[in-house]
Amino acid sequence: MLVFLVRRVVNAIGVMLAVAFLAFMIFRFVGDPVELMLNEQATQAQRDELRARLGLNRPFLLQFATFAGNAARGDFGISYRNQQEVSALIAERFPATFELVLVATFLSLVIGIPLGVFSAIRRKSFLAQAVQFVSVLGVSLPSFALGILFILIFSVNLQWLPAFGRGEVVSLGGWTTGLLTASGRAALVLPGITLSLFQITLVMRLVRAEMLETMRTEFIRFARARGLPDRSIHFRHALRNCLMPVITMTGLQIGNLIAFALVTETVFQWPGMGLLFVQAVTFVDIPVMAAYLMLVSFIFVTLNTLVDLTYALVDPRLRQTALAGGSNVR
Amino acid sequence: MGRIWLLAASAALALSTAQMAAPAEAKTLKWGAAREIASLDPYSFGDTFTLSVLNHVYEGLVRYTGDLKIEPALAESWENPSPTIWRFKLRKGVTFHNGNPFTADDVIASLTRVTHETSPLKGNLPAYKSAKKIDDFTVDIEVNGPYPLLLNDLTNIFIFDKEWLEANNATLPTDSGKGIKGYATDNANGTGPFMVESRRPDAKTVFVVNQKWWDKPKHNLTKIEFSPVASAATRVAALLSGEIDFTNVAPLQDLPRLATSPDIKVLQTNELRTVIFAFNLKDKLFESDVTDKNPLKDKRVREALYRAIDIDAVQKRAMRGLSRNTGAIVAPAIPGYAPELEPRLPFDLDGAKKLLTEAGYPNGFSFQMNCQSDGLVNEEEFCQAVAAMWARAGLRPNLSLGPRSLQTPKRVKGDFDVISFGWANEPMIDAYSILIQVLHSKSGSGGVFNWGSWGRPDIDALIDKAGVELDASKRIPMMTQALKIAKDETLFIPMHNQPMAWAMRANVETMVQASDNKPRLWLTRMK
Numbered sequence: 001m002l003v004f005l006v007r008r009v010v011n012a013i014g015v016m017l018a019v020a021f022l023a024f025m026i027f028r029f030v031g032d033p034v035e036l037m038l039n040e041q042a043t044q045a046q047r048d049e050l051r052a053r054l055g056l057n058r059p060f061l062l063q064f065a066t067f068a069g070n071a072a073r074g075d076f077g078i079s080y081r082n083q084q085e086v087s088a089l090i091a092e093r094f095p096a097t098f099e100l101v102l103v104a105t106f107l108s109l110v111i112g113i114p115l116g117v118f119s120a121i122r123r124k125s126f127l128a129q130a131v132q133f134v135s136v137l138g139v140s141l142p143s144f145a146l147g148i149l150f151i152l153i154f155s156v157n158l159q160w161l162p163a164f165g166r167g168e169v170v171s172l173g174g175w176t177t178g179l180l181t182a183s184g185r186a187a188l189v190l191p192g193i194t195l196s197l198f199q200i201t202l203v204m205r206l207v208r209a210e211m212l213e214t215m216r217t218e219f220i221r222f223a224r225a226r227g228l229p230d231r232s233i234h235f236r237h238a239l240r241n242c243l244m245p246v247i248t249m250t251g252l253q254i255g256n257l258i259a260f261a262l263v264t265e266t267v268f269q270w271p272g273m274g275l276l277f278v279q280a281v282t283f284v285d286i287p288v289m290a291a292y293l294m295l296v297s298f299i300f301v302t303l304n305t306l307v308d309l310t311y312a313l314v315d316p317r318l319r320q321t322a323l324a325g326g327s328n329v330r
Numbered sequence: 331m332g333r334i335w336l337l338a339a340s341a342a343l344a345l346s347t348a349q350m351a352a353p354a355e356a357k358t359l360k361w362g363a364a365r366e367i368a369s370l371d372p373y374s375f376g377d378t379f380t381l382s383v384l385n386h387v388y389e390g391l392v393r394y395t396g397d398l399k400i401e402p403a404l405a406e407s408w409e410n411p412s413p414t415i416w417r418f419k420l421r422k423g424v425t426f427h428n429g430n431p432f433t434a435d436d437v438i439a440s441l442t443r444v445t446h447e448t449s450p451l452k453g454n455l456p457a458y459k460s461a462k463k464i465d466d467f468t469v470d471i472e473v474n475g476p477y478p479l480l481l482n483d484l485t486n487i488f489i490f491d492k493e494w495l496e497a498n499n500a501t502l503p504t505d506s507g508k509g510i511k512g513y514a515t516d517n518a519n520g521t522g523p524f525m526v527e528s529r530r531p532d533a534k535t536v537f538v539v540n541q542k543w544w545d546k547p548k549h550n551l552t553k554i555e556f557s558p559v560a561s562a563a564t565r566v567a568a569l570l571s572g573e574i575d576f577t578n579v580a581p582l583q584d585l586p587r588l589a590t591s592p593d594i595k596v597l598q599t600n601e602l603r604t605v606i607f608a609f610n611l612k613d614k615l616f617e618s619d620v621t622d623k624n625p626l627k628d629k630r631v632r633e634a635l636y637r638a639i640d641i642d643a644v645q646k647r648a649m650r651g652l653s654r655n656t657g658a659i660v661a662p663a664i665p666g667y668a669p670e671l672e673p674r675l676p677f678d679l680d681g682a683k684k685l686l687t688e689a690g691y692p693n694g695f696s697f698q699m700n701c702q703s704d705g706l707v708n709e710e711e712f713c714q715a716v717a718a719m720w721a722r723a724g725l726r727p728n729l730s731l732g733p734r735s736l737q738t739p740k741r742v743k744g745d746f747d748v749i750s751f752g753w754a755n756e757p758m759i760d761a762y763s764i765l766i767q768v769l770h771s772k773s774g775s776g777g778v779f780n781w782g783s784w785g786r787p788d789i790d791a792l793i794d795k796a797g798v799e800l801d802a803s804k805r806i807p808m809m810t811q812a813l814k815i816a817k818d819e820t821l822f823i824p825m826h827n828q829p830m831a832w833a834m835r836a837n838v839e840t841m842v843q844a845s846d847n848k849p850r851l852w853l854t855r856m857k
Contacts, residue, residue, distance in 0.1 A: 037375060037450050083368070083371065083504040164561075
């Protein structure tokens with residue numbers, strides 16, 4: 001287990017260095033921050049001087065080495081635009097994104113699993129066919145279009161839910177949450193659903209496919225023969241065996257959701273990391289862009305590792321091999 | 331089925347939030363802007379919009395009125411004891427939001443901070459040499475030569491409280507190069523009509539009225555809630571649903587819809603920014619099938635390009651009928667503008683073809699055209715329209731479109747043949763701004779934006795003379811003369827003044843919209 005972990009960590013560092021390197025290559029093509037930082041009246045000398053002060057005129061590899069060295073110590077510098085520490089900026093935005101992603105994940109499981117089971121066991125019924133059809137829409141509608149549609153219906157026409165923002169938030173020792181206030185909860189609904197719709201259909205289709213597979217296996221037939229009630233067969237026996245891929249996918253998708261939340265966040269002006277990143281791109285705010293990309297790659301790598309570990313916990317066969325080294329993981 | 335689930339879920343949550351839809355408190359103005367301000371520190375980022383928002387909290391020695399005239403603010407009066415010395419008498423009885431009195435020391439500390447070498451706003455005060463306290467309410471500012479535009483510059487130099495800066499270790503501006511953030515980035519203490527109550531970046535910044543403001547308030551607001559809403563569609567939706575009362579960026583394509591809504595008022599006019607096409611006038615074209623010389627250096631070719639543009643079609647189609655066509659490169663409100671600059675060369679396709687033939691290009695030539703996708707209003711659309719019009723005259727423009735952050739470095743390097751270009755003459759609000767920064771040849775102090783080497787000695791001489799002339803009645807004709815030369819030589823192709831539109835709900839009674847596109851909410855009244 002220890003060897004496994006160490007290998008994973010080394011892997012992760014490699015991946016993150018690669019991401020940082022690629023990000024830095026890209027930054028050379030996103031434009032020149034100095035032109036946006038100074039106003040129209042600044043002279044050429046002032047522009048050159050600022051460029052030198054920011055270290056933008058140094059060779060690429062040297063810039064990268066400085067960045068990697070500072071990043072390793074957790075120092076990402078200050079934002080060119082906001083003049084705030086990048087780590088503080090991201091820490092301030094992270095709870096918003098995380099809360100949104102959690103809500104979306106929760107919705108996708110709570111809605112997606114029952115729908116998947118339903119459309120698997122009543123596969124011929126009209127309703128199941130309809131669900132299948134709607135789910136195609138869910139996969140293919142881009143989230144910005146969906147978000148605008150929701151805003152139009154629920155904010156402008158029905159006036160039930162806010163069109164933008166996060167509502168009132170409560171601060172719990174540096175972590176802000178909107179779950180504790182009415183306006184915060186209301187503000188979560190539309191972006192949460194928008195972000196989760198793709199996920200819901202994904203979970204649903206996955207559960208359906210797995211269920212159909214499992215329902216054909218021997219042990220379900222035996223269970224039937226034993227005269228167990230349908231409910232018990234479907235949920236206790238069949239569904240349980242379908243959950244492995246769902247767990248994997250949900251875990252991996254959390255990373256995706258965090259990364260892709262930026263579209264939803266832009267539509268709903270959700271003050272999360274995605275919005276911060278979009279703003280940083282517009283203003284060529286290199287420190288913020290770099291830190292964001294590092295964080296997202298870190299999340300991806302961590303989630304991958306965690307999913308692998310969960311596998312070992314859920315599937316006894318994998319546990320046997322994983323524990324062969326004699327680790328005390330439990 | 332999926333939809334039914336969603337409906338049920340959202341309905342359940344909506345019940346708990348009934349108060350959200352309740353009408354807003356009578357005198358709170360909820361302002362939905364297109365983007366967030368960079369910081370609460372007015373010296374941290376050279377951004378006109380940030381400054382215009384912070385002007386509600388901080389003030390300068392002088393300020394613009396609603397019709398862009400300079401009037402006293404923290405200074406009561408001024409005089410020139412010598413051509414390079416400006417003596418300001420400060421207003422007495424003004425206090426900062428924290429209660430500290432406003433004195434000459436605060437002015438000196440602020441000027442020192444804004445002209446510090448790491449300050450991005452240093453360029454906003456180009457002529458500054460030093461400042462001296464004469465007594466508690468008199469300050470002398472020395473400039474490095476006779477300089478007529480100090481007052482214009484000072485409208486954007488906001489005054490900090492010296493004690494507050496010192497107590498919070500913020501006497502120097504923040505420095506992105508060093509990676510140190512400053513106290514003033516998240517805290518504010520000005521003399522202005524509103525005080526910062528709370529701030530959550532990208533979510534909401536709340537300003538409350540300053541009851542002790544020195545000026546007699548024309549507004550009746552008690553609170554301003556400033557929220558950036560980046561997505562245009564969301565912003566319009568929020569305005570329609572009443573979540574915001576006012577936006578200073580109403581998307582042009584939604585104006586007809588907004589105007590028909592009974593709850594919404596639209597204020598639409600043309601801003602100071604004039605859009606032009608500028609040429610690469612170096613010895614060679616950047617990307618062309620003519621490699622031995624630069625056809626654009628021939629005035630007949632430039633005139634052909636000008637005459638090939640059907641400006642009315644551009645105005646109707648690309649600009650949705652909202653722009654103001656012009657033959658001048660500065661807007662009418664800018665000192666230096668004169669009516670004789672206004673007429674355009676007529677649209678004349680045959681004439682354009684004839685001029686090209688005369689110049690030796692009967693079959694036209696190819697060139698690169700650099701436009702931005704997120705720069706000017708409907709820039710993509712009008713660039714595509716103009717490219718098509720030039721193609722009709724037999725030219726072969728190669729349109730390069732990209733985001734501003736990508737296109738700007740190419741423009742700065744001079745890697746283009748034709749660019750779309752917009753200049754508002756802000757924050758100076760004087761033609762000297764475009765003259766010194768854009769028209770002047772590249773030199774130590776001018777021509778930063780002279781990307782295509784279009785400078786001329788006769789124009790330079792006029793600009794340099796106007797730059798040291800204190801008498802406005804002599805200075806302004808010099809600037810007009812320089813603009814006239816540029817016009818006669820067809821150095822640029824003027825296009826239009828950009829449209830701008832604000833939208834507000836019916837409960838906003840008065841709103842002063844000046845062509846500099848800055849909301850001045852201390853002049854706003856609500857029902």
